[in-house]
Structures are given as C-alpha cells and as structure tokens.
Amino acid sequence: xxxxxxxxxxxxxxxxSDDSEAxxxxxxxxxxxxAQLDHPDEPSSLxxxxxxxxxxxxxxxxxxxxxxxxxxxxAGGMADDNGAAAAEQQQASRLRGKDVQNVYLAEVGGxxxxxxxxxxxxxxRLVAFWGNHFTVSGxxxxxxxxxxxxxxxxxxxxxVTGKFHDMLxxxxxxxxxxxxxDNAVSVGPDSPAGLRNHRGVNENLGREIMELHTLGVDGxxxxxxxxxLARILTGWSxxxxxxxxxxxxxxxxxxHEPGPKQFLGRTIPESGEEEGMIxxxxxxxxxxxxxxxxxxxxxxxxxxxxxxxxxxxxxLAYMKSGGDLGxxxxxxxxxxxxxxxxxxxxxxxxxxxxxxxxxxxxxxxARFAANSFNILxxxxxxxxxxxxxxxxxxSWTGPEAVMLRLQWAQAFAERGHDETDPNLLTQAALMGMxxxxxxxxxxxxxxxxxxxxxxxGSPMFQRR
Amino acid sequence: MATDSAFLLRRRHFLGxxxxxxxxxxGLPGLxxxxxxFADTPHDNRLxxxxxxxxxxxxxxxxxxxxxxxxxxxxxxxxxxxxxPQGVLPLDGHFGLHPALAPxxxxxxxxxxxxxxxxxxxxxxxxxxxxxxxxxxxxxxxxGQFSGWxxxxxxxxxxxxxxxRLGLAVGGTVPLMxxxxxxxxxxxxxxxxxxxxxxxxxxxxxxxxxxxFGAALADAINTDSLSGVDPMAFNPxxxxxxxxxxxxxxxxxxxxxxxxxxxxxxxxxxxxxxGPRIAMADLNGWDTHVAQGAGTGRLAQALTVLxxxxxxxxxxxxxxxxxxxxxxxxxxxxxxxxxxxDGTDHGTASATxxxxxxxxxxxxxxxxxxxxxxxxxxxxxxxxxxxxxxxxGVLAEHLGVPRGHLDRAIFPxxxxxxxxxxxxxx
Numbered sequence: 001x002x003x004x005x006x007x008x009x010x011x012x013x014x015x016x017s018d019d020s021e022a023x024x025x026x027x028x029x030x031x032x033x034x035a036q037l038d039h040p041d042e043p044s045s046l047x048x049x050x051x052x053x054x055x056x057x058x059x060x061x062x063x064x065x066x067x068x069x070x071x072x073x074x075a076g077g078m079a080d081d082n083g084a085a086a087a088e089q090q091q092a093s094r095l096r097g098k099d100v101q102n103v104y105l106a107e108v109g110g111x112x113x114x115x116x117x118x119x120x121x122x123x124x125r126l127v128a129f130w131g132n133h134f135t136v137s138g139x140x141x142x143x144x145x146x147x148x149x150x151x152x153x154x155x156x157x158x159x160v161t162g163k164f165h166d167m168l169x170x171x172x173x174x175x176x177x178x179x180x181x182d183n184a185v186s187v188g189p190d191s192p193a194g195l196r197n198h199r200g201v202n203e204n205l206g207r208e209i210m211e212l213h214t215l216g217v218d219g220x221x222x223x224x225x226x227x228x229l230a231r232i233l234t235g236w237s238x239x240x241x242x243x244x245x246x247x248x249x250x251x252x253x254x255x256h257e258p259g260p261k262q263f264l265g266r267t268i269p270e271s272g273e274e275e276g277m278i279x280x281x282x283x284x285x286x287x288x289x290x291x292x293x294x295x296x297x298x299x300x301x302x303x304x305x306x307x308x309x310x311x312x313x314x315x316l317a318y319m320k321s322g323g324d325l326g327x328x329x330x331x332x333x334x335x336x337x338x339x340x341x342x343x344x345x346x347x348x349x350x351x352x353x354x355x356x357x358x359x360x361x362x363x364x365x366a367r368f369a370a371n372s373f374n375i376l377x378x379x380x381x382x383x384x385x386x387x388x389x390x391x392x393x394x395s396w397t398g399p400e401a402v403m404l405r406l407q408w409a410q411a412f413a414e415r416g417h418d419e420t421d422p423n424l425l426t427q428a429a430l431m432g433m434x435x436x437x438x439x440x441x442x443x444x445x446x447x448x449x450x451x452x453x454x455x456x457g458s459p460m461f462q463r464r
Numbered sequence: 465m466a467t468d469s470a471f472l473l474r475r476r477h478f479l480g481x482x483x484x485x486x487x488x489x490x491g492l493p494g495l496x497x498x499x500x501x502f503a504d505t506p507h508d509n510r511l512x513x514x515x516x517x518x519x520x521x522x523x524x525x526x527x528x529x530x531x532x533x534x535x536x537x538x539x540x541x542x543x544x545x546x547x548x549p550q551g552v553l554p555l556d557g558h559f560g561l562h563p564a565l566a567p568x569x570x571x572x573x574x575x576x577x578x579x580x581x582x583x584x585x586x587x588x589x590x591x592x593x594x595x596x597x598x599x600x601x602x603x604x605x606x607x608g609q610f611s612g613w614x615x616x617x618x619x620x621x622x623x624x625x626x627x628x629r630l631g632l633a634v635g636g637t638v639p640l641m642x643x644x645x646x647x648x649x650x651x652x653x654x655x656x657x658x659x660x661x662x663x664x665x666x667x668x669x670x671x672x673x674x675x676x677f678g679a680a681l682a683d684a685i686n687t688d689s690l691s692g693v694d695p696m697a698f699n700p701x702x703x704x705x706x707x708x709x710x711x712x713x714x715x716x717x718x719x720x721x722x723x724x725x726x727x728x729x730x731x732x733x734x735x736x737x738x739g740p741r742i743a744m745a746d747l748n749g750w751d752t753h754v755a756q757g758a759g760t761g762r763l764a765q766a767l768t769v770l771x772x773x774x775x776x777x778x779x780x781x782x783x784x785x786x787x788x789x790x791x792x793x794x795x796x797x798x799x800x801x802x803x804x805x806d807g808t809d810h811g812t813a814s815a816t817x818x819x820x821x822x823x824x825x826x827x828x829x830x831x832x833x834x835x836x837x838x839x840x841x842x843x844x845x846x847x848x849x850x851x852x853x854x855x856x857g858v859l860a861e862h863l864g865v866p867r868g869h870l871d872r873a874i875f876p877x878x879x880x881x882x883x884x885x886x887x888x889x890x
Binding site for chain 2: 346414416444447457
C-alpha cells in the first residue's frame, strides 16, 4: 500500500491534482504528517469571522430587546395595538433568524475552505476530530447555531497539539459550551442566587464532561460524582451585557454552591472558581481519560474496532507525557496499524465532500456545502447530541445513504466545467492506486461527468 | 404549474473565471450589431441543442427496416416491421421510428419532425470524451483550449433589447458547446436527480468486490423497485403478506422526470418575451454496450426519456414552438451488428433529429445502406452527412448566420462542407 496515499487520504483529506504536493508527501509520508503538527497552516478562510464573544453579545442583546418589548407591552395596558407589537416582534425574530443563518453559512464556508485549501490537512482533520469530541451543536438548540464555529476556532484549534487539559479548560469555559450544555444557568441551590430565586443545579455539563469529554461512560465515576462536578461548576457562566467583558467567561460567586465537594474520592474544599480548576485537572490526568481518548483516536484513525494494543500504546503515551496531545498524535502516526489497515474506515459525508472538492480541484460555496452535508445526513455543526458524529461504517452505509452519495457524486461531477481528462484525474486523486476495474470504467464512461461520478463513488474513494 | 420564480436564471462567467458566482449582466442590447455586416435576424427564432451523451444507436432510433440487410445484420437488435408487435412506427416506407419515440411520432405527419440519418462529426476517434469535445468545439482535431461553436454563434445573433442573455444552459452545468467569451444564463433544477441507470450499472460492477457498498447499493435498488407494491397484497410465496420497506421521505420520481423538468424549464424560459433564445441540455444513458434490447430494454428506456422530454419541451414552448428548431446530436453512432453481450460498440454515423414548428419535416440526406461493402471498416454505418453541414443549414436559414462566418469562425476550416438545405421552413 502506497504510504503517501495513506498519509494523504487517511490522515489528510485526500489528494488533489497538485503534483508537487504529492511528490513532497511521497518522499517522507510520516515526516509530512509530523511537520504539520509543528507548523500548521493558518487558513485564510477563517480570517474575519465573528468571535464567540461577539455572537454571544448579539444573542444576549436580542433576548434583552425581546424582554423589553414584552415588558413594554404589558406596561402599556390591554387595549393597545396588539397587531403592531406582535408584527414588530415577528420582524425582529425574522431578522435575527437571517443574521444567524448568515453567520452559520460564513462559518461553514470558513471551515470547508480551510479543509479544502490547507497544506496541513492532517491538522484540519485533528481540529475536526477534537471539535467533534467536544461537540457544540445547533441542532436541538438554535441559539447555539452561530456559536459552533467560533467555539471550534477558539477553544479547540489552538490546543490540538498542546495539552489536553488546556483544551478541556478552554472548552468548559467557552460561552458556547456554557450555553449548549446549560451550565450558564446552573445555580447552586444554597448559593445566594439559589436561595433567593429557588433555582437549582443543571447536571448537563457535569455529566457530559465525564461521560463524553474525559473519563468515558465506563470510566469509573458514580452519579454522586456527576452531582458533585455539577455543583463544582456552578457559577461558571457568561458575562452579561453590563459586565466588564460581556459575552465572555465569567465566574459568578453568587451562583456558586457553597461547601466542600466529594469528587472522585477526593475532598475539594470550598474555593469558588478554583474548585473547577482542580476538578478539571483531576479529570485530564485520570487514566480512564487516557484510555477513553486513546480509544476515540484509534477508532477514528485505525479501524472501527481498533487493536487493543494500539489503544494501550496511545493511552500510555498520554499518561507519560502528562496529557500532551502533540506527543500522543506523533505516537499515533508511528503505529504500524494506522498504515496497514487502509480502507478499513469509511469516509463520513464531511470527509467525502471535502475530498471530492480536493480531488477535482474545485472550491465549494458555503451554501452548496451546507446543503450537501444536510442531504448526506451530516449537517455541519449539527450533530444530534453532545456525543457528536459517529464514524463507524454502519452509521454511514445504509442503502439510502449510499444511494445519496451516488446522487451527490453525480450532481457534483456535473456542476463544474472542468476539462481535465478523467483518467488523469483518477490517477492523481488515487495516487496511482486505482484498480483495473475503476481505471477501465472511467476510461470508457459515456461522458466526463459520469466518469468523475464513478471515481467519487468508487470503493477506493469512499474508504480511507 | 411552475411559476416564474421557479425558473430563476443564474448568471455565470466562463473561461478564466473559475467557480465564480453571479456575475453582472452584460446588458449590451443591440450594441454589437449596429454596424454589423451580418444580416438582420428576427430574434424570435429559437434553437435548442440536446446532446445525447454516450453515442446513441441511430440504427435503432431510426431503423432502416426497408434495407435488405437490416434484419440479418442487426440480429437480436432488429425491430419488427410496422404493424407487428413492438414494431417500428412508420415514416416513409423505408425508415421507421423506434416505438419508444411514439410521443414525437405524430410530428412527422405534421411536417415538424426531420431526420438526417448517417450523420457524424467528421473526426476520427471512438473515445467518448474526445469525440464529445470535438463535436462541441466544432472541430475535427484538437487545438488546445477552444470555445464551443454554439457560444461563438451567440455573437452573430441580434437579441434586441432583451434583458436576459441570449444563451441558456439547462441542467447542472454549462456544456462545452455553450462555453466561450459570450456569457450565458443557466437554470439549475432545485433538487438532485436520481442516479442515472447507466451509472447504477457501473457502480454495481465497481462494488462487486466490496461487500459493504455492494450490499447497500443492491438493497437500495431493490427498495426502489419494490416501492410500487401494494402493501395489502398477499404474496402466496411467503407465509406473511409482503410488506414493502419503509418508503423514503420523498416520493420516488418517474424515470425521465428529471429530464422533463429540464425541458419544461427550457420551454418556459425560451417562450418568455425578453428571454433567452438559444438553449442547450445534456441527456445521458446512450452507451449501450450490454443488453441494449430491441423494442424494449435499456435503449428503449433512454428513447422514452428523450421522447417524453421533447414532448414536454414542445408543450412548454407554447406558441413559440412555431419559431423553434430542436436538434439532437450525439458524438458518434454504434456498430451495425451486435457485439458479444447483446449490445453494440462504438461506431461512426448515427441519426440526428430536428423538431419544431420551423422545421421542414421528412427524411433528409443520403443513406449509405447496410450492405457489406457499404459499411465502414466492415462494422459501422458510414457517414453521409457531416453534422457541421446540418448545423450550418440550421444556423444559416433559421438564425441568419452568414456562410463565411459559418465556414471560418463557427466551424473553422470547414469551407468544403456546404450547409444542408431544406431543413428549415423559410
């Protein structure tokens, strides 16, 4: 198996028609991957996108205006112009909806552009992987929609080859996560605010941190631990409009549950925001976390059922390096199994669309990309639950899913007016690995778009 | 019934502006023609080009059943005489129309359907890609990057004060024939269409050694073919009443529906007062190497799609049909005799259809016949009429493009090929 092809396809997002890139990879595939960890591209398509704080402020402002309007209506008495007020409210909602959609599309365009154009596609894949690990989805929570992109850029991307602990902290503190998993409104029942307003703890973030982000569902924690972590994290919220830093992380002592907490067999003394720091540090350095993350990585990069030995080596690398994802990733790249099991993984719809664009050398507009992901069943930043998207074969290769891929391939193949010889395209995209059957089918296809559709639908292209 | 808003035009740049989105409108009404040496042309005449990609078997589309060698040579692929079951539809006693083309057959009696048999592009290749490119560029040899001949024609036609562009591509792309310096409009259908049967066949073969994808695709095809089953029907072969798999969210469209939708859009846009006048669309499915079938089968299905689409175009054009010429072209024909898999391989000459109220109906041009010594390389129907001659005839008489321009600019180095007369009502 051509190692350059494995490097580009399994670790990256597939080969393009750029010969020089292919040659550079071929000369030292492992080195090419490791170099990307040291010097990742800064994608130009991600410049100029609104920050999470900006978007949070817009949301807070919209809600504030809406509350004011409702209060004004109530104060104005019953016999007022119901019609006009309601119409105004509808108009405001419509405008807000448009704004949100525009931001969403801009983020889609940025993400897709980065993946397609990057000369460090391995890094982009890692960003997507960890972004999926810490899923922030607008699927069930529309107000989260404009925040997923900035969350990934701000909390995930900078830490992909750094310490996992830093990523965990950035994620937990990011306003998008606080909004998505309700921690922003979680209140300690015995806190000043809790006693005053009779509001309580929301366990959502606490549970998902342990189940999804760190230890894993079998990582050895109890329901008591979930409750403890939730109380520890009370007060970890978002600066309001009148705060010094609106829309950013802010610790509210008034929301924080007082008293010491028993967490994973340790007593954490009452210490405000510091309690959360201690808890997250414990989680980041826990052996179960090492194993959980190692398993996720092995599942993504090796096989749906990865060899236990690979998982163990990655977990060991994690523990020995104090949770250094750069070292763990390098260890991953060095595993023979990641190179020998090519084809055991199926491309997700996202992988498929991005690698198709790279193979054909065609950019994709945001709206077309968003529609494509929707049709293929993987709306970008729209996973159905905090668990994110699966990437096992069974999840993506049902009969209708495969037919939809072929439909999309047919449509995408017809869209551009590329005059490249499909035979050359096939050779370049598969780096010479096309089997006789595919080569022949492409050469004999009755039209260029049909030849290209065959390439994109072929098993070699669908697998990684 | 679709409204105007369903047929939104998109504007695109070509040749040098990759992947661009909407472009500013050219908006040069009549300007280019103020001092034009070319004759004034009424800008109400419409031309629609339909590219049948994959090489249509002209000997099946328009069987020369009157030829003494026809039945023998064609063997299993031969169609029966008029009147016989699945027999050809009569035209002039020598040629017939494939029964699947029934929807357009009445046009022959009305004088609105013309056939030029034994047409070819004049080039010497049996590669789909090469031949399609050459046909679309109007060349017989490659010359590097070259525009499409239909695009070059656009500059010769007076589009008056229209706000819309003269040229229109319907479908997901702008075919090479319409690409060039002149900007064209395009219309794209709102939904992805079903996978073409020929692509399904190809993918089934490609998935033969991939259990996962092979099984999934086979399942999907099976589901589609079962979706017409009555859920209450009792299947005596099984103990339980047969229950079809859950239907997809979207109702399954009829075969050929996508092409009919394209033709409806084209007809609508071409009939609008200030709209485009020269349109083009692609239709796949003609590369019948295996199990081509005679009266029924793979080719018959493709012809059904074509005929239904052409009929939809005609009704959608409304009164504008009177001023319209529709031309179907294909990159080459197919072998006269069947191959080892009950299909045909790549040949030379095929048949060209011209339809429209502006067409002078009938069978035009020569037919070299199917005698052994008449076949090219003992396998192909020979070319009797170069497609460029056919198109020159249409462009000259229907759109007023001058001869010199046709010989040099539209179809370079083609002075020896005269325009075919009498295809268009003058």
